[in-house]
Amino acid sequence: xxxxxSVWSAGDAGSAGLGGECQGEPQLLCDIRHHGDVMDxxxxxxxxIVVASSTGTVTVFRHHQNNQTLSANQRWEKAHYHVDQxxxxxxxxxxGVICNNPEIVTVGEDGRINHFRxxxxxxxxxxxxxxxxxxxxxTFLRTTEILTVNSIGQLKIWDLREQxxxxxxxxxxTGDRVPLHCVDRHPNQQHIxxxxxxxxxxxVWDIRQGTIPVSLLNAHEAEMWEVHFxxxxxxxxxxxSEDGSLWHWDTxxxxxxxxxxxxxxxxxxxxxSHNTINxxxxxxxxxxxxxxxxxxxxxxxxxxxxxxxxxxxxxPCLVYGTDAxxxxxxxxxxx
Amino acid sequence: xxxxGSGESGPRPPRLSVLRRDQDIYxxxxxxxxxxxxxxxxxxxxxEEELAGKARKAQLVQVSKNYRSVIRACMEDMHHTAISTxxxxxxxxxSTQVSxxxxxxxxxxxxxxxxxxxxxxxxxxxxxxxWVRLHVCDVDNMAREVLxxxxxxxxxxxxxxVDIFVLQGRMDEAGHLLSKEASANPASVNMYRILDDLxxxxxxxxxxxxxxxxxxxLKWQHWHExxxxxxQDGTFAxxxxxxxxxxxxxxxxxxILEKKELMTTWYHFLVTRLLYSHPTVKPTxxxxxxxxxxxxxxxxxxxxxxxxxEFEMHQVIKECSIALSNWWFVAxxxxxxxxxxxxxxxxxxFGSNMREFLLLEYASGLFxxxxxxxxGVDYFDHxxxxxxxxxxxxxxxxxxxxxxxxxxxxxICEQRQMNEQVRSICKIMAMKALRNNRLGSALSxxxxxxxxxxxxxxxxxxxxxxxxxxxxxxxxxxxxxGPSMLLSDRLTFLGKYREFHRLYGEKRFAEAAKLxxxxxxxHIAPSSFWMTLLTxxxxxxxxxxxxxxxxxxxxxxxxxxDLTAGKSGKQKFQDDDEETMKVEMxxxxxxxxxxxxxxxxxxxxxx
Numbered sequence: 058x059x060x061x062x063s064v065w066s067a068g069d070a071g072s073a074g075l076g077g078e079c080q081g082e083p084q085l086l087c088d089i090r091h092h093g094d095v096m097d098x099x100x101x102x103x104x105x106i107v108v109a110s111s112t113g114t115v116t117v118f119r120h121h122q123n124n125q126t127l128s129a130n131q132r133w134e135k136a137h138y139h140v141d142q143x144x145x146x147x148x149x150x151x152x153g154v155i156c157n158n159p160e161i162v163t164v165g166e167d168g169r170i171n172h173f174r175x176x177x178x179x180x181x182x183x184x185x186x187x188x189x190x191x192x193x194x195x196t197f198l199r200t201t202e203i204l205t206v207n208s209i210g211q212l213k214i215w216d217l218r219e220q221x222x223x224x225x226x227x228x229x230x231t232g233d234r235v236p237l238h239c240v241d242r243h244p245n246q247q248h249i250x251x252x253x254x255x256x257x258x259x260x261v262w263d264i265r266q267g268t269i270p271v272s273l274l275n276a277h278e279a280e281m282w283e284v285h286f287x288x289x290x291x292x293x294x295x296x297x298s299e300d301g302s303l304w305h306w307d308t309x310x311x312x313x314x315x316x317x318x319x320x321x322x323x324x325x326x327x328x329x330s331h332n333t334i335n336x337x338x339x340x341x342x343x344x345x346x347x348x349x350x351x352x353x354x355x356x357x358x359x360x361x362x363x364x365x366x367x368x369x370x371x372x373p374c375l376v377y378g379t380d381a382x383x384x385x386x387x388x389x390x391x392x
Numbered sequence: 393x394x395x396x397g398s399g400e401s402g403p404r405p406p407r408l409s410v411l412r413r414d415q416d417i418y419x420x421x422x423x424x425x426x427x428x429x430x431x432x433x434x435x436x437x438x439x440e441e442e443l444a445g446k447a448r449k450a451q452l453v454q455v456s457k458n459y460r461s462v463i464r465a466c467m468e469d470m471h472h473t474a475i476s477t478x479x480x481x482x483x484x485x486x487s488t489q490v491s492x493x494x495x496x497x498x499x500x501x502x503x504x505x506x507x508x509x510x511x512x513x514x515x516x517x518x519x520x521x522x523w524v525r526l527h528v529c530d531v532d533n534m535a536r537e538v539l540x541x542x543x544x545x546x547x548x549x550x551x552x553x554v555d556i557f558v559l560q561g562r563m564d565e566a567g568h569l570l571s572k573e574a575s576a577n578p579a580s581v582n583m584y585r586i587l588d589d590l591x592x593x594x595x596x597x598x599x600x601x602x603x604x605x606x607x608x609x610l611k612w613q614h615w616h617e618x619x620x621x622x623x624q625d626g627t628f629a630x631x632x633x634x635x636x637x638x639x640x641x642x643x644x645x646x647x648i649l650e651k652k653e654l655m656t657t658w659y660h661f662l663v664t665r666l667l668y669s670h671p672t673v674k675p676t677x678x679x680x681x682x683x684x685x686x687x688x689x690x691x692x693x694x695x696x697x698x699x700x701x702e703f704e705m706h707q708v709i710k711e712c713s714i715a716l717s718n719w720w721f722v723a724x725x726x727x728x729x730x731x732x733x734x735x736x737x738x739x740x741x742f743g744s745n746m747r748e749f750l751l752l753e754y755a756s757g758l759f760x761x762x763x764x765x766x767x768g769v770d771y772f773d774h775x776x777x778x779x780x781x782x783x784x785x786x787x788x789x790x791x792x793x794x795x796x797x798x799x800x801x802x803x804i805c806e807q808r809q810m811n812e813q814v815r816s817i818c819k820i821m822a823m824k825a826l827r828n829n830r831l832g833s834a835l836s837x838x839x840x841x842x843x844x845x846x847x848x849x850x851x852x853x854x855x856x857x858x859x860x861x862x863x864x865x866x867x868x869x870x871x872x873x874g875p876s877m878l879l880s881d882r883l884t885f886l887g888k889y890r891e892f893h894r895l896y897g898e899k900r901f902a903e904a905a906k907l908x909x910x911x912x913x914x915h916i917a918p919s920s921f922w923m924t925l926l927t928x929x930x931x932x933x934x935x936x937x938x939x940x941x942x943x944x945x946x947x948x949x950x951x952x953x954d955l956t957a958g959k960s961g962k963q964k965f966q967d968d969d970e971e972t973m974k975v976e977m978x979x980x981x982x983x984x985x986x987x988x989x990x991x992x993x994x995x996x997x998x999x
Contacts, residue, residue: 059420094794111794139828149828150794166795168830189866190832191795208795208836209869227868234874236836255799279803299803362434363766364800380766380800381427 062095062108063088064120064127067376067386083386089118089127094150097194101156101175105130109151113137115163117175133173133180137165153194155203162203162217164192170205172217184222187215193238198247198264206252210234212262228268230260239284244291249342253281257298259306261342271343277302279364287370290391292341295375297368301361303377305390307353308341357387419489421470423764428462429724430767436731437774449509452732456504459724460497467493495693496721498527502700503708503725506675508732513674514597514605520663521561528660531556535565545573551633556654558637559664563591566637583634586627590619590641597671605672612671616642643669659697675703705734709746723754723771748775752782759786769804780808787813792821795833802840815841822846826853832869835876835883844880851882855889855921864890881916889917892928905932905939912951922955923971926978933981942989949982 065083093112101107106118117131137149149167156162159175168188172181190208198204201217202225210233213224230237236255243249250262252270257277260270277298287293292309341352358365363380370376375387436455443451467490474486505511505519531553538547550569557566567588574584595611619641622628628635639647648664655661666673679702690698692715699707712722729735730747751771758768765786772783787805792798798821805813818841825833831850838846857865864870870890877887888911895904911917912925929948932939940948956975 094796096794096796139830150796152795166830166833167828168832188832189830189869190836191830207832209832209872210874211868211872213868224868227872229872229874232875234836234839234872234876279807280799299800360431360435362431362770381431382423382763383427 060091060094061088062091062098062106062118062127064125065384067374067388083384087120087125087127089129091116096150096152097154099154099156101161102158105175107154107156107161109154109163109165111148111150113148113151113165113167115151115154115161115171115173117161131176131178133171136163136171136173136180137167137169139167152192153205155195155197157197157200160200162195162197164195164205166191168192168207170195170203170215182217184215187222187224188213190236193236194240196240196242198242198250204240204242204250206237206240208236208255210237210254212237212240212250212252214264226264226268228262228264228270230254231269238280238282241284241286243286243340243342244288246291246340249340251284251286251294251342253284253296253298255280257281257300259284259294259296263343276304282364282366283368285368285370289372294342295368295370297365297377299364301358301363301365301379303357303365303368305355305357307355418761421466421473421486421489424469425462425466425720426758426764426767428465429459429720430770432458432462433724433727433774434770436728437770449732452728453504453509455731456500456508456728459728460500460504463493463497463500467497492716494527496716499693499696499700499708499712500721500725501526502697503729506700506703507705507729507734511675513672514608515599516675517597517663517666517671517673518599521667524660524663525560525562528560528655528657531560535569538569539572543576544569545576552654554633555637555640555651558591558640559648559651559655559660561596561664561667563594567591580631580634583628583631586622587634587637590615590622590638594641595671609672640664641668645669658694659701662701679703705729706746709750713750719750719754719757723750726750748777748779751775752778756782756786759790762791765790766800773808783808784810784813788816792817795821815843817841818843819846822850826850831866835869839876839879842879847880848882851880851886852918854886855882855918859924864893882918885911885916885918885921896931901932901935901937901939905929905944908932909940909944909947913947922951923974926952926955927974930978930981933978933985938985938988938992940985940989942986942993945982945986945989949979949986952978952982 064086066086067083091108091110093110093114095108096111097109099107101117104120104122106120108116108118110116113135115133115136116129118127119130120127135148137151139149149165149169151163151165153165154161154163159177160181161173161175163171163173164187168186168190170184170187170192172183174181188205188207188211192205192207195203195205198214203215203217205213205215205224207213210230212228214226216225219225235258237252237260238255239253241251243251248263248265250264252260252262253276254260257275257279259274259276259281261272261274263271276296277300279299281296281298284294284296287295290309292307294306294308295303296306297303357375365377365379368375368377370390373388373390375390376384378384432455439451439455470486470490470493474483474490477483477486501523505516505523509519511519534549534556535553538544538550538553541547544550550573554566554569557563557569570584570588574581593615595608595615597605597608619638623635623638623642628638636647636650640651643665645665648661648668652661655664670677692711696708696711696715699711709722709726712725713719716722726735726747727750735745735747752775755768755771755775758771759765768786769783772779772786775782787801787810790797790801792801798817802814802817805811805817818837822834822837822841822843825831825837826849831853834850835847837843838850854864854866854870867890870886871894873883873887877884888907892904892907892911895901895907908925908929912922917925926948929940952975
């Protein structure tokens with residue numbers, strides 16, 4: 058197998074043409090071999106990328122922009138592993154990684170949670186057997202709290218400051234305990250969390266109250282692999298799935314009644330918390346009244362074939378990758 | 393690769409067969425070919441069958457063009473890689489690949505013209521001309537070189553370029569170059585004007601309905617006679633180059649053959665000759681013009697092209713299968729031709745038709761790759777006879793090294809109702825999880841497969857752990873089973889038993905007692921657990937207040953008697969003292985409770 062971590066240039070930020078999706082193809086800048094499948098990755102800072110591998114290893118790569126090369130900066134071998142090494146496909150995959158420089162948290166098929174710090178060799182903390190099933194994804198709730206989802210349909214909050222190896226709160230789906238594959242938190246309103254399940258269902262949770270989701274939205278026909286709130290326009294949510302579709306969920310309504318959370322054009326600012334936390338308006342995501350807040354849902358892929366495994370958004374730019382070994386860049390998302 | 397050897401005994405010398413895996417799927421640049429063509433293939437299968445006639449044909453031609461553009465894109469990538477690599481061996485490998493891809497595109501293009509578009513007289517020649525211009529000789533580079541020189545008409549390649557333009561019917565470009573000669577050599581201006589005029593006036597078939605073939609033929613006849621007159625008048629006698637051009641215009645075979653080196657291939661010669669002697673050629677007439685011009689042993693490419701010109705589709709496919717190292721080309725081309733309704737069912741010995749056979753071979757090849765197998769699934773889906781069987785067998789053999797991969801395979805099986813494969817894969821993953829002590833994962837897999845037997849296995853594991861350690865592991869799982877609890881009796885028991893413990897811990901004794909009793913009487917507890925359940929009743933029996941009603945106490949007593957009666961006489965002797973003591977204690981407690989309960993129930997309210 059020849060797996061690689063690659064850095065691409067998707068064209069100039071300023072060369073926005075009229076209509077159309079891409080101005081030219083993305084150019085490969087550099088790449089480096091990676092041992093095992095890349096299960097998840099995140100930028101730690103401008104230069105460093107943390108990559109989770111199916112071998113259970115977590116690697117930090119550094120992108121040298123002056124000569125366009127990648128090098129392995131730091132590595133935690135066997136961050137995730139099964140105790141009995143006799144199984145033929147040894148090792149437990151590291152399934153998710155989240156960064157908040159310099160903190161790095163990883164989760165894996167071994168049900169373990171690791172808390173690393175960049176440039177520190179030993180783990181800050183490891184919670185063995187945090188979960189009896191596979192942890193599929195992790196994200197930061199606050200600086201010291203994380204959210205994890207597992208394969209028995211549970212969303213758990215962990216407080217990294219606490220010494221006990223128990224979650225501080227457990228939420229679960231009603232009905233069938235369908236495995237949850239992805240989780241994301243609203244960028245500004247931290248009590249709103251979205252998760253995606255194996256049955257393609259999108260669940261929105263209010264973690265201040267209750268232990269079950271606030272709303273369940275029937276979405277995809279197969280596993281939802283990733284869910285992301287738009288970092289600067291959080292009325293927009295994006296989900297991608299094994300069924301080959303990528304959906305754009307738009308709860309932004311006409312500007313007449315509500316203050317608009319949208320920032321038109323440009324590379325927007327990312328932190329609106331001082332503006333929005335005190336808003337009395339209930340976020341459209343938690344609304345139970347389907348008539349009041351209409352949600353527009355669009356499938357962004359015209360001819361779908363194979364699974365869309367991953368997506369990311371920043372400003373007006375959307376990137377996603379499919380099992381047909383193709384990467385797509387859409388630089389005019391809100392045009 | 394692998395080796396197979398026959399036995400050592402016997403008079404025959406041992407034989408070794410070397411089997412080699414299909415190497416092509418591991419070439420990185422070809423992966424783009426496989427991926428993109430997969431998209432085109434699937435699109436074709438799903439395309440509108442209701443479209444008829446011209447619309448359908450246009451659609452199929454577009455599909456063919458798409459395939460070809462993918463081949464070209466691959467060729468460019470491969471070419472880039474070839475020139476940028478330093479390794480000589482690798483470079484030669486890539487260059488070989490480029491020429492193979494180029495040949496593939498050449499053949500496909502011809503098949504598109506002759507079979508998919510089925511060009512008729514008139515447009516046939518135009519298409520063939522395009523084909524030749526695209527694929528044969530690098531004339532544009534030469535032209536650039538000549539034009540950028542100081543004295544183009546004195547350049548050594550000048551007349552070569554002009555000749556090639558004429559041979560390919562590119563009159564405007566030929567005229568443009570000739571004008572350089574005219575301006576450099578004023579004596580030839582007259583000749584140039586006449587020749588240029590002749591070239592520009594040459595009647596050609598047009599696309600669309602602007603003229604009928606008979607009209608065109610008539611015009612052509614007149615033009616031909618005019619050229620003949622100029623030649624016979626000796627207009628070009630003083631310039632041998634221009635004279636030979638005029639002869640070419642007249643379709644003089646010797647004149648054309650003289651330029652053999654420039655044309656480089658026999659098919660270029662074929663098209664040129666048709667252009668100048670029979671522009672309204674019909675498809676069926678092509679085979680009459682074929683000859684290799686003295687080639688003794690034709691290359692595979694030549695054989696294939698000849699078969700195409702002769703409209704021997706099956707021959708084309710057969711020759712391509714032999715010549716090319718993987719099935720990609722023949723599989724996709726045959727599928728396209730089948731959609732054009734051009735292939736009669738050509739029964740092979742195992743009864744499937746040729747299209748299906750080729751697709752099966754191609755897709756099977758994909759399955760040996762660790763990630764391209766996903767493409768293979770769609771190909772099998774569109775093989776009506778054996779596709780499903782092949783798919784089932786292949787899916788079972790995909791190594792499941794991560795859970796995500798297993799999930800993808802599972803999804804494929806579920807979408808096709810391959811229930812046995814679903815069960816089998818879930819069982820494998822559940823067993824792996826169990827061995828790694830990930831009980832939650834194991835349960836999650838059994839739920840997916842609705843595998844009650846495995847759920848029972850997992851529950852037994854939990855119960856065993858409980859008996860050994862006195863407490864439950866993985867409470868986050870057991871406390872949150874939800875509806876999945878109903879998957880198996882044992883699992884339900886586990887969930888309810890844990891609930892009993894919770895109720896007891898919360899001091900909700902009446903509810904706990906009721907639940908315990910239900911567990912005992914519902915017979916979902918494993919027999920090994922009955923004693924434990926009864927023992928669990930003890931603390932409830934010995935509470936200050938009466939928890940079990942008389943009725944309930946009778947039930948518990950019955951359970952106890954059922955349990956002890958079930959043991960044979962011999963067993964009773966072998967029971968250790970602890971067991972007998974427990975039973976005695978229970979009997980005593982039950983009796984006491986019964987007494988208290990009867991009293992309590994018999995007393996009037998307010999006691």
